[in-house]
Amino acid sequence: MIGSYDEVTARWGNPDKPVTLSDGAISFLTDRVGPPRRTPAVSRLDIVVAPTELDDQTRAQLISVLGPDGLSVDADTRLAHSGGFSYLDLVERRGKSPSVPDAVAFPASHEQVQDLIGTCVQLNLAIVPFGGGTSVVGGVRPERGPHAGVIAVSFDNMADVIGIDDVDMTVTVGPGITGPTLERLLGVRGLTLGHFPQSWERATIGGYVATRSSGQASAGYGRSDEMVERLRVATP
Ligand SMILES: Cc1cc2nc3c(=O)[nH]c(=O)nc-3n(C[C@H](O)[C@H](O)[C@H](O)COP(=O)(O)OP(=O)(O)OC[C@H]3O[C@@H](n4cnc5c(N)ncnc54)[C@H](O)[C@@H]3O)c2cc1C
Structure with missing residues (x-):
């Protein structure tokens, strides 16, 4: 489940099982791009998450579809749904003010998804379905386009x-x-x-x-x- 920004959501892999490169690989890479150096994930404290642009009325309409626990405008939750694992996503995540969705929706049924889509059409909101967020082609980037806002739709509550x-x-x-x-x-x-x-x-x-x-x-x-x-x- 994707819930908060931390080193794990910022990177791929399991920190408990670190992968080390062989001496040969390090020597090859050093030769071509210079010696290895640590590039720690940007600290959450250094990242500025823009406030949501959804007004109270818009949020109320979305909550009427999703229920009170079905919509989050919490900064950490929005940050954790702000992109996948493409090179550009990773570069963006190393910045201090990445693009984030205005909210994350957590529908619990097909009917809620259908109603959510209808409501977002009415409210002129873009939606981005967000599964595991492992897209490497920018498929989960929170692109607003010409819309009034953008909402990531998580399927964490539809995982049975x-x-x-x-x-x-x-x-x-x-x-x-x-x-x-x-x-x-x-x-x-x-x-x-x-x-x-x-x-x-x-x-x-x-x-x-x-x-x-x-x-x-x-x-x-x-x-x-x-x-x-x-x-x-x-x-x-
Ligand atoms: C380390 C790594 C290894 C990978 N290895 C492979 C591999 O071996 N083979 C491979 O094919 N791909 C691979 N990928 C790419 C990626 O993991 C796959 O495309 C995967 O199927 C995406 O699943 P996801 O749940 O993470 O989807 P997401 O990344 O969340 O979404 C991918 C796209 O599907 C849409 N989407 C997600 N859920 C829904 C839904 N319920 N309804 C409608 N649209 C939806 C999203 O909007 C987005 O456009 C890899 C990625 C990484 C980071």
């Missing part, structure tokens, strides 16, 4: 397994479930999704399907879009 059919060998899930959680739940029944992109730890099913991701087992099990039997999609 809805059903597993051992006969048809299908699983029905909410879009926010991550690879490790789904594998754990399937594994109990001796099953696997067979989808292991290198972003597996954080990426979500919704993100897989939206990006047609492929992983290191896809030559055998097929790309993510080839695994989809049915989708329920909310549209404007």
Whole structure:
């Protein structure tokens, strides 16, 4: 779950399992770009998060769709949903005032997503679906465009397994479930999704399907879009 800005959301990997380069790799890189030096993540204290531009009335309308816990304008939450892992995203995150969404929505059902889209159309707000936030092509950048504001839509509250059919060998899930959680739940029944992109730890099913991701087992099990039997999609 993405909830706050820290070194983990600012970077990729598990700090408990640091990766070290071999002497040969260090020597190669030193030769070409100079000796290694530490580049610590920018401290949260140094980052200025612009205030939300959503007025009280707009927020009230969104809360009427999402419920009181379904909308956050908290600075840390907005910062944690301010981009993915593209080179440009990472450079932006090293700045002191990155672009952030005006709010993060946490819908809990398909119906809420549909109503949210309708309300955002009425209010002229851009929305950016945000799964695991591992996009490397700028897919989760909070771009406002010509709109009055921009809202990131998290699927953290839609991350359940809805059903597993051992006969048809299908699983029905909410879009926010991550690879490790789904594998754990399937594994109990001796099953696997067979989808292991290198972003597996954080990426979500919704993100897989939206990006047609492929992983290191896809030559055998097929790309993510080839695994989809049915989708329920909310549209404007
Ligand atoms: C270290 C690293 C390794 C990677 N390895 C691979 C790899 O092996 N194979 C590969 O294919 N990709 C890889 N990627 C890219 C990325 O992880 C995949 O594209 C992944 O499928 C994105 O999933 P996500 O949940 O993080 O989606 P996000 O990054 O949150 O979103 C990706 C796009 O999908 C949209 N989206 C997300 N959820 C939904 C939803 N529920 N409904 C509608 N739209 C939605 C977003 O708006 C965005 O445009 C890697 C990225 C990193 C950082």
